[in-house]
Amino acid sequence: MNSTTASTAERGNLVVIGNGMVGHHFIERAIEQGLHQQFDIHVFAEEDRPAYDRVYLSSYFEHKDASKLNLVDLSAYELSKINLHLNQRIINIDAANQCITTESGEQIDYSELVLATGSYPFVPPIPGREHAHCHVYRTIADLDEILAIAELPAVKKGVVVGGGLLGLEAAKALVTLGLDTYVVEFAPQLMGVQLDAAGGDILKRKIEALGVTVLTGKNTKEIITNSSFDPNDTSTDAHCLTMQFTDDTILDTDMIVFSAGIRPQDSIIKNNPECGIEMGGRGGILIDGQCRTNANHVYAIGECAVWDNKVFGLVAPGYSMASICAAQIAGQEAQIFTGADMSTKLKLMGVDVGSIGDAHGKTDDSLSYLYQNPAEGIYKKLVTTADNKHLLGAVLVGDTEDYNNLLQLYLNDIDLPAHPESLILPNVEKPVMGIENLPDTATICSCYNVTKGTICSAVENGAYSIADVKAATSAGTGCGGCAPMVKDTVSYQLTALGFEVNNNLCEHFAYSRQDLYNLVRVHGIRTFDELLTSHGSGHGCETCKPTVASILASCWNDHILKSELTPLQDSNDYYLGNIQKDGTYSVVPRVPGGEITADKLIVLGQVAKEFNLYTKITGGQRVDLFGARMEQLPDIWSQLVEAGFETGHAYGKSLRTVKSCIGNNWCRYGVDDSIGLALRLEDRYKGVRSPHKIKMGVSGCMRECAEAQSKDFGMIATENGWNLFVCGNGGITPRHAELFATDLDTETMVKYIDRIIMFYIKTADKLQRTSKWRESLEGGLEYLQSVIIDDSLGIADELEAQMQLLIDNYVCEWAATISNTEKLKRFRHFVNSEKGDDNVVFVQEREQIRPATDAEKTTIKLVELA
Amino acid sequence: MNQHTICTLDDIIPDTGVCALVDGKQIAVFRTTQNDLFALDNYDPFSQANVLSRGLIGGTSIASDTGTTEDVLYVASPIYKQRFNLATGQCLDDANTKINSYRVGLDINNVIIFSE
Ligand code: SRM
Ligand SMILES: Cc1cc2nc3c(=O)[nH]c(=O)nc-3n(C[C@H](O)[C@H](O)[C@H](O)COP(=O)(O)OP(=O)(O)OC[C@H]3O[C@@H](n4cnc5c(N)ncnc54)[C@H](O)[C@@H]3O)c2cc1C
Ligand code: SF4
Ligand code: FES
Numbered sequence: 016m017n018s019t020t021a022s023t024a025e026r027g028n029l030v031v032i033g034n035g036m037v038g039h040h041f042i043e044r045a046i047e048q049g050l051h052q053q054f055d056i057h058v059f060a061e062e063d064r065p066a067y068d069r070v071y072l073s074s075y076f077e078h079k080d081a082s083k084l085n086l087v088d089l090s091a092y093e094l095s096k097i098n099l100h101l102n103q104r105i106i107n108i109d110a111a112n113q114c115i116t117t118e119s120g121e122q123i124d125y126s127e128l129v130l131a132t133g134s135y136p137f138v139p140p141i142p143g144r145e146h147a148h149c150h151v152y153r154t155i156a157d158l159d160e161i162l163a164i165a166e167l168p169a170v171k172k173g174v175v176v177g178g179g180l181l182g183l184e185a186a187k188a189l190v191t192l193g194l195d196t197y198v199v200e201f202a203p204q205l206m207g208v209q210l211d212a213a214g215g216d217i218l219k220r221k222i223e224a225l226g227v228t229v230l231t232g233k234n235t236k237e238i239i240t241n242s243s244f245d246p247n248d249t250s251t252d253a254h255c256l257t258m259q260f261t262d263d264t265i266l267d268t269d270m271i272v273f274s275a276g277i278r279p280q281d282s283i284i285k286n287n288p289e290c291g292i293e294m295g296g297r298g299g300i301l302i303d304g305q306c307r308t309n310a311n312h313v314y315a316i317g318e319c320a321v322w323d324n325k326v327f328g329l330v331a332p333g334y335s336m337a338s339i340c341a342a343q344i345a346g347q348e349a350q351i352f353t354g355a356d357m358s359t360k361l362k363l364m365g366v367d368v369g370s371i372g373d374a375h376g377k378t379d380d381s382l383s384y385l386y387q388n389p390a391e392g393i394y395k396k397l398v399t400t401a402d403n404k405h406l407l408g409a410v411l412v413g414d415t416e417d418y419n420n421l422l423q424l425y426l427n428d429i430d431l432p433a434h435p436e437s438l439i440l441p442n443v444e445k446p447v448m449g450i451e452n453l454p455d456t457a458t459i460c461s462c463y464n465v466t467k468g469t470i471c472s473a474v475e476n477g478a479y480s481i482a483d484v485k486a487a488t489s490a491g492t493g494c495g496g497c498a499p500m501v502k503d504t505v506s507y508q509l510t511a512l513g514f515e516v517n518n519n520l521c522e523h524f525a526y527s528r529q530d531l532y533n534l535v536r537v538h539g540i541r542t543f544d545e546l547l548t549s550h551g552s553g554h555g556c557e558t559c560k561p562t563v564a565s566i567l568a569s570c571w572n573d574h575i576l577k578s579e580l581t582p583l584q585d586s587n588d589y590y591l592g593n594i595q596k597d598g599t600y601s602v603v604p605r606v607p608g609g610e611i612t613a614d615k616l617i618v619l620g621q622v623a624k625e626f627n628l629y630t631k632i633t634g635g636q637r638v639d640l641f642g643a644r645m646e647q648l649p650d651i652w653s654q655l656v657e658a659g660f661e662t663g664h665a666y667g668k669s670l671r672t673v674k675s676c677i678g679n680n681w682c683r684y685g686v687d688d689s690i691g692l693a694l695r696l697e698d699r700y701k702g703v704r705s706p707h708k709i710k711m712g713v714s715g716c717m718r719e720c721a722e723a724q725s726k727d728f729g730m731i732a733t734e735n736g737w738n739l740f741v742c743g744n745g746g747i748t749p750r751h752a753e754l755f756a757t758d759l760d761t762e763t764m765v766k767y768i769d770r771i772i773m774f775y776i777k778t779a780d781k782l783q784r785t786s787k788w789r790e791s792l793e794g795g796l797e798y799l800q801s802v803i804i805d806d807s808l809g810i811a812d813e814l815e816a817q818m819q820l821l822i823d824n825y826v827c828e829w830a831a832t833i834s835n836t837e838k839l840k841r842f843r844h845f846v847n848s849e850k851g852d853d854n855v856v857f858v859q860e861r862e863q864i865r866p867a868t869d870a871e872k873t874t875i876k877l878v879e880l881a
Numbered sequence: 882m883n884q885h886t887i888c889t890l891d892d893i894i895p896d897t898g899v900c901a902l903v904d905g906k907q908i909a910v911f912r913t914t915q916n917d918l919f920a921l922d923n924y925d926p927f928s929q930a931n932v933l934s935r936g937l938i939g940g941t942s943i944a945s946d947t948g949t950t951e952d953v954l955y956v957a958s959p960i961y962k963q964r965f966n967l968a969t970g971q972c973l974d975d976a977n978t979k980i981n982s983y984r985v986g987l988d989i990n991n992v993i994i995f996s997e
Contacts, residue, residue: 482941482964482974485974486973486974486975522941522942523940544914553940553941553952554913554914554938554939554940555939555940556937556939556940556941556957557936557937557939557957557964560937560939561937581894581897582894582896582897582937582938583937587959589935590935594932594935594959594960596928597930598928598930598931598932598935598960645935840892841894841899844900845900845901845902846888846892846893846899846900846901846910847885847887847888847901847902848901848902850902852907852931854924854930854931855931869929
């Protein structure tokens with residue numbers, strides 16, 4: 016395919032009106048979609064600066080540095096040839112002739128037009144509102160004006176009209192400017208859109224604690240100017256303005272900030288009805304789910320757009336419109352805008368307020384649960400369906416810690432626990448979510464976007480095994496990362512259908528992994544065939560073979576390429592490397608603790624260079640070399656072993672890396688030698704085969720630079736020894752490791768780790784990480800502590816002895832392989848030819864190789880033929 | 882029909898496969914524990930890589946349309962684990978995918994592939 020660089024004459028203009036948050040987001044998505052290669056992009060902005068972060072506008076009063084809010088990297092715009100016209104308001108659209116007019120009278124044709132004009136603050140039509148000390152709160156220019164007034168010597172008092180989300184933010188800002196601040200709200204309470212009366216009440220007290228006087232139920236009739244007010248005269252108490260309310264009370268002030276809601280900015284269209292672009296009943300530009308207006312090639316996104324009768328005054332819905340619109344113009348019509356959740360959190364320091372869904376309990380028959388703690392100013396409310404099963408809304412004032420959890424329950428319509436109030440009560444352990452709690456719409460396999468519901472109905476329709484479910488839904492056939500979740504979902508649904516779900520390894524063994532482990536140990540079984548003949552049936556498969564191989568290794572630690580063991584290994588263990596998408600392998604030598612000498616680094620570089628391998632620093636503090644053909648592996652490893660490297664077991668279910676920080680040798684905060692411990696642990700447990708991979712981390716102090724608490728085993732140095740954390744996980748379902756024991760001396764700790772790993776090997780399910788294993792242990796952490804520390808089962812000595820056997824039998828698998836001609840025989844692509852696989856083709860990218868794409872392969876072959 | 886001697890039986894570890902180059906084509910040849918031989922394309926259509934000879938051999942029983950069950954041996958691709966019937970090349974995980982199978986035999990101790 017040719018890249019689409021048509022000559023400029025043929026290229027149309029993609030015109031964007033407005034460079035606010037959403038307009039800018041659109042430009043970024045447009046560049047991603049390559050629209051800048053297809054169109055000349057022109058952006059017209061009314062403001063005199065490129066897009067900035069309006070959401071954090073209030074912070075401007077603290078730093079007064081506009082650049083801190085800037086969102087646009089001008090050089091990136093330039094690079095993609097985006098023409099940004101600042102200070103250029105657009106005043107007309109001629110949809111029939113596809114052109115627009117700027118304020119200065121210039122006309123520009125467009126092929127595609129995107130309106131991103133945002134909204135403007137609504138100012139109630141109160142006589143006197145035009146006074147120079149009356150402002151709105153929307154742009155940096157507005158804030159500059161407010162600042163200038165606030166700095167006048169005689170200006171001491173400020174009033175915000177409007178007690179909603181933005182009004183309270185503005186009020187806080189006026190307090191920061193040192194003004195005596197008032198909030199005047201028309202409704203009887205603050206944040207009436209999001210909060211109920213009781214919540215509004217507690218919020219009012221919180222706001223008053225910030226030094227703001229709150230007046231609710233006040234309707235302003237008129238604003239009267241005090242003509243004798245001299246902004247520079249501080250000798251009198253005179254104020255600039257007087258607000259008269261309909262209840263005949265008054266309030267003096269020196270400045271007013273209106274924050275009484277927003278209206279979509281649709282003036283271009285309102286002023287030019289002949290353009291024919293349709294507007295909403297209450298203003299705004301009507302769009303459909305693809306962000307299209309009724310005029311061809313004209314789109315609207317962000318706060319100026321009206322979708323399904325709604326204007327979205329938050330930035331997230333605007334961002335999704337921007338993505339959808341860019342995809343539309345690029346001709347990909349996959350996504351559709353379907354509305355947005357309007358749950359919100361107030362972002363004022365010191366005032367926590369969150370509102371989710373139907374906060375007012377307006378749904379018929381809904382139930383409300385309340386928790387109030389007036390002493391601490393906490394108010395929480397849940398609104399559930401009549402049957403108590405689903406969350407409809409929530410209000411949180413004074414404590415928003417539960418906000419995210421509740422939001423998930425709400426958005427996914429997840430079944431609530433039996434006593435929903437436990438979700439907002441203090442000091443109650445909050446329920447955790449399993450498959451049963453996930454909604455049918457929850458995505459299980461992200462590669463193929465397969466939901467829980469799809470898997471469950473496949474099971475209902477007769478796909479009773481994982482393989483059948485895979486075939487029916489494709490779930491788990493991409494990256495495979497979702498396999499455990501798919502399995503759990505299938506078991507869940509089978510149980511729901513009344514099947515007895517067994518824990519059998521597969522159709523060849525009616526035993527769990529744990530049972531098989533015990534059988535192997537008790538009967539001293541050393542090969543797969545022995546086990547299959549004595550306790551299984553059939554031929555074996557890709558599930559039981561590697562599992563049994565792992566059990567055999569965990570028990571006896573024989574070389575995994577011993578010929579009886581060879582057929583059992585997954586291709587990774589089979590070739591002692593991780594297979595890549597093109598059939599080549601990766602090479603990962605062990606670099607214990609991440610510590611490496613200059614000489615060894617040089618060897619890695621030399622080997623990579625000689626064999627033309629792609630080189631990358633891994634997330635595990637070592638170096639991965641990619642693109643090795645199977646037949647090159649022995650030569651590569653010969654050189655590495657020669658230089659003193661050992662295999663890093665990146666392919667094995669076994670110890671990966673012990674990540675380490677630099678520790679007290681260098682670091683000014685280090686309390687102990689983290690590297691020393693890491694080296695010792697990595698050396699001790701390398702090669703030990705386990706149900707799944709094991710990762711460790713050692714940090715030299717509580718700053719935790721080695722992220723030990725996300726590992727299966729984490730050690731953190733203390734003044735008195737080591738704190739040991741266990742069963743943490745990154746990966747698919749992250750889990751923090753739990754504190755297992757504190758202030759351990761090294762010898763005791765190593766003993767504990769020996770015992771835990773061995774106990775894990777004995778009792779875990781196949782491919783179960785320590786985190787899942789720990790969660791499956793009845794009795795939890797305390798049980799584990801009793802088995803390991805108190806030896807409650809009386810097996811501690813046995814566990815240690817078994818671990819010692821594995822450690823004593825360690826040999827580097829690669830060192831053993833390269834010295835054995837029989838084993839080396841398999842490292843060739845063809846059994847009958849010395850050639851290599853001609854389908855392995857690389858191209859250069861960023862000065863290194865990567866696998867060629869199919870299209871590239873075709874071109875390369877054509878070139879070779881020519 | 883051409884015959885190609887590709888290796889000896891001992892060159893294939895029981896229950897594993899090797900890859901042979903036959904008339905410019907990559908063919909995966911498998912030897913089971915019972916010393917049966919099978920030959921399929923080495924090319925895995927799912928990963929688009931020449932890797933099937935490196936897959937694991939497994940067995941399962943599948944229900945046929947007529948209601949009987951049949952024991953089949955298969956190879957599971959080492960990349961994304963799709964399974965292919967060793968005898969027919971039919972993919973067990975996707976009814977629409979079938980790869981070529983080849984006739985393979987043993988002449989005393991030599992493994993021979995027959996091709997058109
Ligand atoms: C190379 C590396 C990425 C990188 O460039 O940084 C990597 C690469 C792979 N990871 Fe990883 N992971 C790498 C660090 C990680 C980390 C980070 C870490 O260890 O600090 C994690 C999350 C932490 C954790 O495991 O708790 C991680 C979580 C996974 C997972 C998910 C595991 C889970 O329990 O959820 C898989 C899938 C699996 O194991 O089933 C995986 C699987 C893989 C595989 C083996 C996928 C495969 O089967 O082909 C990748 C191929 C490696 C290769 O060809 O050499 N990788 N992987 C990292 C190698 C570290 C090393 O030196 O050994
Ligand atoms: C103080 C404050 C706090 C906020 N806090 C939050 C929050 O916490 N969370 C949240 O989600 N949202 C918040 N918002 C709302 C958020 O800022 C908006 O949702 C977002 O900015 C909308 O983006 P937009 O591009 O649609 O509009 P805007 O950002 O307003 O951009 C529109 C741009 O178009 C320009 N324009 C208008 N007409 C024309 C024309 N005819 N020609 C050329 N240019 C034109 C305007 O000058 C403006 O620069 C807050 C807003 C404010 C003011
Ligand atoms: S390296 Fe890890 S995260 Fe990256 S693609 Fe591979 S498995 Fe996924
Ligand atoms: S997430 Fe299911 S296969 Fe990748």
